[in-house]
Amino acid sequence: MHHPSHSKTLRRTACLSAALFAAAIPLAHADAANYPSKPVRVIVGFSAGGPTDVVARAFADFAARSLGKPFVIDNKPGANTILAAEAVASAPADGYTLLVGATNHTMIPALYSARVKFDSVRSFVPLCTVAVSPTVLVVGPSMKTPTLAAFLQQVKAEPGKRTYATPGTGSSGHFASEQFTRLTGTRMNHIPYKGAAQVVTDLMGGQVDSSFATLGSVLPQIQAGKLTALAVASPQRSSLLPQVPTFEEAGVKGYRADIWYGLLAPAGTPPEVVATLQKTAQAFAQAPSTQEKLKGLGMESQSVCGSAFGDQLQREVQSYTQLARELDIKAE
Template sequence: MAPMPWMASAVAQDVYPSRPIRIVVQYPPGGVTDVAARLVGDILNRKYGQPVIIENRPGASGVIGQQYVAGLPADGYTLITGGLGGNVIPPVTVRNLPLDVVKSFVPIAQVAEFVNVLVVSSNYPANSVKDLIARAKAAKAPLSYGTNGLGSSAHLTSELFGSTTGVALMHAPYKGSSEALIDTANGNLDFCFSNLPPLVPLLKAGKLKALAVTSPYRTKQLPDVPTMAEAGVADFAVTSWLGIYGPSKMPAALVAQLGRDIAEGLAQPDMMARIEAAGFEPRPQDAPAFLATNQSELARWDKIAQQSQVALEFGK
């Protein structure tokens, strides 16, 4: 018996995806999150043959985009970027967020990690992490450092450095990481922790020098720069990461499918090369692995935030 037309239509509607997919980026175009979204967009387009639209909805430190996606149908046709800075740090540092980020989204796939680097001015009288610590203890004065704002991952990373090494610190929050890097390069700050991609031009120009990377592994982009452990600071490993999320009520089978397809696509040689060219470390994860990463990172950074006594009010 041949299927009736309405039966064929119903089957067709069950095939995902049957129309374009959107990936919302909650920051302006051109940043690292935007780059990650476009990589995933290319993977999904290649896999499914459907257009993938990248839609930037910046504002309120990413909350505008998050609120938008959280209120949409959980059908897999609108996804959102996220990571350490948007899905882990705010829930443990900011009071009165307009939405519960953890409960509003389900982790689908990790795209990549990017290394944080401890840098000082090229003229700074320290050529290693040990030199920096010794200088601080000899001077008996706090080391100054800059970040892209109170409660940022750079802020918590710096405070973790201080508590781990026993060095007193003085925080200088800026509106953006570029301002903090410029003041570090000009010698107005003792040090700065920064993601690798925006550092590359300043390192190549000789305006900054890298003392250590915070990841547990050396990075191909800076092969001669030691890890914090190699530099003598034990129990200090921090990496930033980016991934793809969906509204929390997405069907589990669809989350698993997307996570698997994105992770497999990211593991292809051409995508691995693009990830590295963008300054990232290729570390794809499917949905179960990415969920575990989110859970472990939330527990870890909650503890760090409490130890650092970082508690902020949303919008202030």
């Protein structure tokens, strides 16, 4: 026999779960609105002390002061930043795990597509770039070329004989150099190293001729007159090297190789959390103390956010993938 009180209980339970469900929705929103309510983990794919780490730590200090909760740096170097990106891509999308990435984030698909369990663009929400380091073509004492025109003349006169050093095969310096030789129709000999420090030493010692280096890694040597900067691969001259022309000004049209540093969150992070983080990242980039700190690293502050940053990531992935395929660049 069907008991009337039974159906009443069922109805009451259904109403209760519906009410609880309805209450939970604003609760999730309230949680996002109270963000952050606990420490935030900021993952960096490089060891402590490198440029990406220094930018990440400066941001973490600023964000902790602005938002009132600790932003804790977690260095996860290895596999060309894949380990760090993987950790963030697979983290809960709640804004409590962030990635501070750099340009090589968009090189991952070009070099490791078969090995990677995430998508450099779709697995993340692009928050904002916070800094940019221009790439600069520097020559050591073995190249007596004071200008880019003189450098090109000498390289063209001796195809395949002149050398360019990079911090490794598949590094941003490698891609920047290959883009340049293709654009200028030149041939040079690639000497890959295991990092930027050794490149600078051998460049000053005359063992290698040239390098497409991030400005921060060679600024002290340029200022000391030990290396000569021929051109900057940015749309405008760098305020740190106002006397050095851009490639565009020096006659190589359409050549750009900026290194960006920026923040990404796991795909699906709530819009309110994304908005809070973007506002914080923009304020960080605009702060005079940030600009002062970046200057010392050979960087300038930059704030490209949201879909504009997303479009940039997409463009870079396509161009690096195409370049790697055409030149048969594979990661070591």
